[in-house]
Every structure is written in structure tokens, then in C-alpha cells.
Amino acid sequence: MKIARTSILALVLVFVSFHQSQAQDVFSFHPLFSESDAILLPEIEGAWEIHEFGSDTVSFQRTGDNFYTVVMKLKGSSSRYEGAFTRVGDHLLLDLLPVLADDGGDQIYKRHLLQVHSCIRVRLEKDTLHLDLLKYRWFYDNVISRNITDQYLVSDTRLILTLPTNELRAFLIEHENDAGLLEDDLAFRRVVKPQLIEKESDRSPAKAMQPTKDDTASARSQQTCIPTFPYKDGWLGGDGGLSIPISPSKTLWLFGDTYVGKKDQTSRAGSGMVTTIGISKCRPDTTVDMQYYWRNMYTDHPDHFFQSHTDRYRYWQTDGFMYRNSLYVIMSKIGPKPGASPDDIFNWSALGVTIAKVSDPDATPPDQWKIDLFPWSHVVDVNLYDGGFAEDGQYAYLFMAKEHRNNYLLRLPLDHIESPEGYLEYFSQSEMWKPGTDSADAKVLVDDQLIGRVLYHPKLKEWLMVYGPHFGGKSIYIRTAPQITGPWSDRRVLYDCPEVTEGTPQYDKDNYCYCARLLPEFFNQDADKLVVMYTCNSQRQSKLIANMRIYVPQVVVVPVPR
Numbered sequence: 001m002k003i004a005r006t007s008i009l010a011l012v013l014v015f016v017s018f019h020q021s022q023a024q025d026v027f028s029f030h031p032l033f034s035e036s037d038a039i040l041l042p043e044i045e046g047a048w049e050i051h052e053f054g055s056d057t058v059s060f061q062r063t064g065d066n067f068y069t070v071v072m073k074l075k076g077s078s079s080r081y082e083g084a085f086t087r088v089g090d091h092l093l094l095d096l097l098p099v100l101a102d103d104g105g106d107q108i109y110k111r112h113l114l115q116v117h118s119c120i121r122v123r124l125e126k127d128t129l130h131l132d133l134l135k136y137r138w139f140y141d142n143v144i145s146r147n148i149t150d151q152y153l154v155s156d157t158r159l160i161l162t163l164p165t166n167e168l169r170a171f172l173i174e175h176e177n178d179a180g181l182l183e184d185d186l187a188f189r190r191v192v193k194p195q196l197i198e199k200e201s202d203r204s205p206a207k208a209m210q211p212t213k214d215d216t217a218s219a220r221s222q223q224t225c226i227p228t229f230p231y232k233d234g235w236l237g238g239d240g241g242l243s244i245p246i247s248p249s250k251t252l253w254l255f256g257d258t259y260v261g262k263k264d265q266t267s268r269a270g271s272g273m274v275t276t277i278g279i280s281k282c283r284p285d286t287t288v289d290m291q292y293y294w295r296n297m298y299t300d301h302p303d304h305f306f307q308s309h310t311d312r313y314r315y316w317q318t319d320g321f322m323y324r325n326s327l328y329v330i331m332s333k334i335g336p337k338p339g340a341s342p343d344d345i346f347n348w349s350a351l352g353v354t355i356a357k358v359s360d361p362d363a364t365p366p367d368q369w370k371i372d373l374f375p376w377s378h379v380v381d382v383n384l385y386d387g388g389f390a391e392d393g394q395y396a397y398l399f400m401a402k403e404h405r406n407n408y409l410l411r412l413p414l415d416h417i418e419s420p421e422g423y424l425e426y427f428s429q430s431e432m433w434k435p436g437t438d439s440a441d442a443k444v445l446v447d448d449q450l451i452g453r454v455l456y457h458p459k460l461k462e463w464l465m466v467y468g469p470h471f472g473g474k475s476i477y478i479r480t481a482p483q484i485t486g487p488w489s490d491r492r493v494l495y496d497c498p499e500v501t502e503g504t505p506q507y508d509k510d511n512y513c514y515c516a517r518l519l520p521e522f523f524n525q526d527a528d529k530l531v532v533m534y535t536c537n538s539q540r541q542s543k544l545i546a547n548m549r550i551y552v553p554q555v556v557v558v559p560v561p562r
Contacts (some may be wrong), residue, residue, distance in 0.1 A: 022138035024157040027116040030165045032095040033086035035313075035333055035352030035377035037169075038066040041085045044122075045482075048129050049187035058188060062372055064309045065354040065373035075317065082310055085122065089173040094120040094131070119172070121182055130189040138180045143314075152411060223251065223521045225282035226531065228290070229553050234261045235292040236268050236367060238276055238537040239514075241553035244320045245521040246279075247362040248328060253278035253290075254317035254329065257549070260294055260302050268545045275304045275317065277366060294365045306331060306356055308370065313351050319389040321396070323414050326416070327358040330389060332382060345539055352377030353385060355417065374418045380410075384439065390454035390463075390484055397484055399450055400439065407450050408442035409485060410519060424473060427485050445486050446479065455520050460560065465496060466518045474500040476516040476534060478561060492561045499536040510539045511550060519555070529557050 004120040010218065040062070054073040056074045060083065063069040070083040080099045096118040098216040100110055104121035121132040123333060128237055139159050143152060153160040157560040163171055175181055181365040223245075231237065238258030244250045254277055276294040295303035306315045313335040320329040353376040358369045380398065388399025388407065402408070409427040416423040425443045427431045436439070452467035465488065477491040484559040498504035513536040522531035533553045538544040543553055 010179060017313065017365050024159075026119075026134040026136050026139055028119055028161045028168060029114075029116055029153070030162070030163065030168060031084070031097070031117050031550075032088065032093055032119050032160075032168060032172075033084050034165060034338060035066070035375075037086045038084045038375070038377070040066060040375070041122075042130070043124060044068075044085075045193035046318075048190050049191045050186060052279065057191065064078070066375040066377065067310065069099075069309075071454050077286065082312075087177045088169050088498055089102070091172075091176055092122045093172075094122050096120065110160055119168075123185070127190040128187040129190070132182040132185045134267050135180055135183045138178065141180075144500055148273075183226070184230075223282045225517065225559065226288040226522065227287050227553075227555055228252070228254075228288050228370055229253075229278070229534075230290060231266065231552075232290070233292060233552075234263050234298060235259075235278075236261055236265065236271055237278065237548065237552040239537065239551060239553075240317065240358075240411070241515075241535065242317060242319055242517060243519050243533075244322065244327065244329075246322060249281055250362060251280045252327065252361065253280060253321070254320060255553075256316055258294070260297075263298050268548070272302045274302050275306065275315065277305045279366065305366070308333070308354075315356075316355065318387040319392045321416065321559045323391075325360050327361040328417055329356040329358075330354075330376075331356060332387075333384075353380045357418065373467060376420060379420045379424055379437070381437070386449075387451045388454060388465075388467075390456075390483070392456065397447075397454070399425050399454065400437075400440055400442070401450065402444075404449055405447055406437065406444045407446040407448070408444055410437060415558065431485070443485075448477075448489050448491060451515065453517050454483075455518050464518060464530075466516055468516050469500065469513045470536070471512055471514065476532060494530075494561060495556055495558050497534060497554075499537065499554075506549065508538065508543065508547075511536050512545055513537070514537065528560055530560055532556055 014129065027560070044060045045062060047057050050056045050058070057072075059140070060068045060070045061071075063082075067082055067084040070081040071410055072081070082099060084095045087093070098115055100113065100115075112387050117474055119134055121134070123130040136157075139152070144154070144159065151161065153162060161168060161484065180543060191366070210531045227243070229241070236259035238255035240254060240255040240256035244252045244254070250386075257273050258276040259268045259271045259273055260276065265271065274294050276292055278290050278292045281289045286421045294305050295307065301367050304314055306317065309313050313333040315331040316334050318332055320331050321325060323522055326373045331354045332350045333354060334348050335351045337344070337347045337349040353501045354377055355374045357372045357374065361369060381400070384400040385398055386404060388400045388401070390397040391414065394414060396414055396417060398410045398412070401430075411425050411433065412420050412426075413423055424437055426437055427437055428434045428438075428441050428443070431443060446465070449470055450465070450467050452465065454463060454465045455464050462480045464483060465483050466476065468476045474496050475493045476497065477493050478494040479488045481488040498506040499511045501507055513534055516532055516534040519531040519533055534557050535553055536550045538547065538550060
């Protein structure tokens with residue numbers, strides 16, 4: 001028997017599994033899936049009753065973009081899990097992770113509790129659900145008795161596999177047909193089936209739209225003011241600052257990590273940090289009315305506006321657009337960076353991609369928005385997508401980057417933005433659009449580090465690509481092209497950020513600037529000026545807390561270089 005060897009130093013607190021509490025159980029320290037492996041299983045939603053135990057039930061409810069809340073009610077008690085389905089070899093498997101109760105101690109206490117995963121095979125036969133668990137006896141005979149100690153831990157009578165996710169999946173594929181690997185199944189019968197809500201797209205076929213450059217964001221809305229981001233109502237500065245016109249008079253702003261406090265707080269000291277949004281309106285006197293929003297405002301537990309519904313990751317908004325009166329926001333799933341050093345300022349890693357939808361966002365205040373989440377991780381490689389985005393009213397375009405420099409282009413019809421499987425195309429070396437995402441055959445359009453928005457300017461009659469500064473640099477760059485597929489011009493310096501330019505009053509050696517974006521709804525009417533926003537940060541936390549001139553979007557009006 002082939003067994004991958006992985007050493008681990010950890011203390012594990014094992015949670016009681018949902019079957020008989022004194023059984024000898026098999027768990028996994030690592031999940032059975034990555035974000036790109038998780039799949040949805042709509043037919044399992046609802047409540048199921050366990051045949052053997054009468055009134056005991058298990059229920060599945062879609063929660064995040066690609067996982068479920070699983071509630072088990074056994075012998076008068078209730079427990080909650082995150083459940084994700086994935087295919088491993090020829091089998092459909094369920095990964096279960098217990099959810100700690102909110103009142104189960106403070107954060108320091110909870111960090112002592114390392115949760116473990118259950119790996120369960122799932123079989124659906126009409127209105128009967130079968131769950132097959134890994135059998136302790138098989139592992140005892142094949143692993144424990146052979147004293148292979150570096151791929152598992154044993155706590156009391158519980159065995160915990162320590163194989164990393166990819167090795168765990170390979171291990172299960174290798175042994176999936178071994179006799180005795182799985183326990184005799186638990187059988188459930190359906191007792192409550194979810195009511196399927198008919199979507200508008202199911203009632204009427206979507207009409208194909210012809211690509212018209214006048215349908216881009218810069219043409220849909222033209223504001224008469226220059227945006228400002230005042231410190232008010234507990235909003236104390238954030239980065240990002242993506243703009244999306246949601247009506248002729250309103251602009252939505254998507255901020256990254258934001259300092260937030262009580263309503264009358266004016267200092268970042270003692271504040272929390274979550275992702276936020278803002279809604280701005282241009283007043284008749286050309287000043288700006290800005291309102292900020294996040295979850296649990298002015299409480300001791302502020303939360304991100306776009307919630308992931310899990311502790312495994314949070315969302316960073318990377319871009320967004322309006323389509324058929326609905327708001328779509330593209331978000332990266334951000335989790336901890338394994339093995340990050342204590343002084344690593346980039347101690348996070350991107351795990352996947354999600355898109356959020358809000359129907360008619362202008363109809364209700366943001367705190368009343370109903371937000372739907374759709375998974376993109378299984379079709380968009382988060383390791384290649386750095387955030388370069390464009391749309392023209394018919395297609396969404398994603399700039400993918402090999403080695404963070406060699407940028408090629410994918411496109412997706414906006415009619416299929418919620419279900420992209422099978423509809424992505426790439427621009428090939430033969431300068432034709434081809435089905436799929438073949439990076440080897442894709443044409444490299446730009447050789448540079450791009451993280452930014454790409455827009456068509458209807459008066460200049462060109463596509464504009466604004467990005468930078470690169471880490472350690474000071475310049476914001478611009479490239480132009482007659483078509484989104486190029487040819488793209490050489491980069492030109494559009495603006496040098498004074499916060500990182502020696503000799504300026506704003507300069508500090510620990511500053512760094514990033515995330516330059518064009519603001520299309522604020523394009524100057526004479527077509528000779530662009531409105532650009534960027535953010536600056538500090539490598540020293542103490543300076544970031546004290547210096548209120550940084551970590552707030554900076555807006556500049558710059559001439560278009562000829």
C-alpha cells in the first residue's frame with residue numbers, strides 16, 4: 001500500500017461526530033477540497049430523517065457561494081456544520097467542519113480549538129440519502145498496526161489523518177475500492193424538500209445584446225463633481241475605492257480593508273477593520289454627499305459588508321459593474337498565508353473567486369440589499385487572475401497573468417455571468433476567440449504587472465488601461481488600444497504619487513502606493529482630462545494608525561498623455 005508521508009506537530013481537539021458518540025472515528029486535519037473542487041448539489045437541500053433513529057434529522061441549506069449549512073438534530077440536541085461537496089475519483093464526498101457557537105468563549109479561547117473534518121461518501125437514490133463514513137477498523141489494520149505514525153494522529157479512540165488536501169484526495173482515490181474502507185451506511189429519507197424559486201431568467205429567454213461601446217460605464221453616467229472621502233460616522237479610511245455608477249445620480253464605492261469605529265470616533269487607535277462600501281451623490285453645488293456602510297455598525301463586533309458566511313476566508317472586492325439593472329461585484333476569497341513570517345505585510349493568500357449579485361440596488365438602502373453569491377473558483381484560476389477587468393455591455397473580460405506579467409484575455413458573455421461553466425473563451429495566438437481557458441495557446445497582450453480596471457473612453461475612442469504603482473515604485477501608468485485585444489501601446493507615466501516621491505511634503509520612506517483606478521463616471525467632458533484614484537499605505541502599523549493623510553483614496557485629475 002502506497003502511503004504519502006507527511007509530518008505534523010499539532011495538538012488537536014476532536015469534536016464528536018454525528019454518529020454514535022463512543023464510536024472509533026476517523027477525521028482529517030485538512031479539508032477534502034480546495035475552492036476549485038467544491039460543487040453544488042441542489043437536490044440535497046432540505047431536511048432528511050434518519051431511518052434508524054426516528055425523529056433525528058439532518059438538513060442542508062445553501063449558505064455561501066459553494067457550501068451548505070448542515071444542521072444535525074440528534075437525541076434532543078442540535079449541532080451545526082459547514083458542508084462542502086466534492087468529487088474524488090468515482091465518488092461524491094461530503095466534507096463536514098463543525099461551526100463553533102458564537103457564545104462559546106472569546107477569540108483567544110477559540111484559537112485553542114483546532115477543528116477537524118469528516119470525510120463522508122454521499123449517495124442519493126430518489127428520496128433516500130446514504131452517508132458512508134470512513135471505517136476506523138480499516139485504518140487500524142492498514143495504518144495504525146503498521147505503526148505508520150507520520151501520516152496520522154491518535155487521540156483516545158479517534159484517528160486524525162494529517163495528509164494535506166491534495167495528498168488526501170490522492171490517497172482516497174488509490175483506496176476507494178478497498179473492501180472495508182467505509183462503514184455501513186446511514187440511511188435517511190426526505191421529510192422536507194425546498195421550494196424552488198423560479199428565477200426571472202427561467203421565465204423568459206435572455207436576449208443577446210450587440211456590443212456597443214456607448215454602453216460602457218463611462219457612457220451610462222456622468223457625474224458633475226470630483227469625489228471626496230471624508231472621515232465621518234466612524235469611517236476612518238480604507239483602500240481600494242472601486243467606483244460603480246448604479247444610477248445617473250449615485251455611485252457605489254467598494255473599499256478594501258477599512259478602519260471603522262463608533263459613530264463619533266475620529267482616531268484609528270482602537271478601531272476595527274472590515275471591508276466597507278459607500279454611496280455618493282453629487283450635490284447641485286458640485287460637493288459630494290457620501291454615506292458609508294458595513295455590517296454591525298457602531299457595535300463591538302463590526303463585520304464585512306459582503307459576508308462570506310464562513311471563518312475560512314473573507315472577501316476582497318476586486319471590481320464590479322451594472323447589467324440589466326443588477327449590480328455584480330467580483331470578489332477574491334482571501335485566507336491566511338501558510339507559513340507567513342511575523343513581519344510579512346502580505347500575510348494572506350487568494351483562495352478563489354466569487355461573484356455577488358444585488359438586484360436593483362438603487363431601489364433600497366444598502367443595509368437592506370439581498371445579496372446572492374455565485375461560485376467562480378471552479379472556472380477562474382485565482383492564481384492567474386490579478387484583478388484586471390473590463391466589460392462592454394455584452395462581455396465581461398478578465399486579464400489573466402502568467403507569472404504576474406504575461407497578460408492574456410478571457411471573456412464571458414454577460415448573459416452567463418452567474419453560471420460561467422462552458423462559456424469562457426480565450427483570445428488565442430491566432431487572434432481568434434476559442435472556447436476554454438488554454439493559457440499555453442493564449443496570446444500575451446501586455447507584458448507588465450497589471451492590477452486595475454480597463455475602460456473604453458467614448459470621446460477618445462480608445463480603450464484605456466491605468467494601473468500601478470508597483471510595490472516600491474511611484475508611477476501610475478497608462479496604456480491605450482483601439483480594441484481590447486490590442487495592440488496595446490507602450491506604457492507611459494500618467495502620474496507620480498507624491499507620497500512615495502522623495503522631496504515632496506507627503507513623502508515617507510515607509511509609504512507604498514497601489515491600486516490606481518480610472519473613475520469613468522467622472523471623466524472630464526472635454527476628453528483631455530482623466531480622473532484617477534489610488535491608495536497609499538505604510539509598512540509600519542504605528543504610522544498607519546497615526547497618519548490620517550494616508551490610507552484613504554486619493555483622487556487626482558490628470559491630462560491624457562499624447
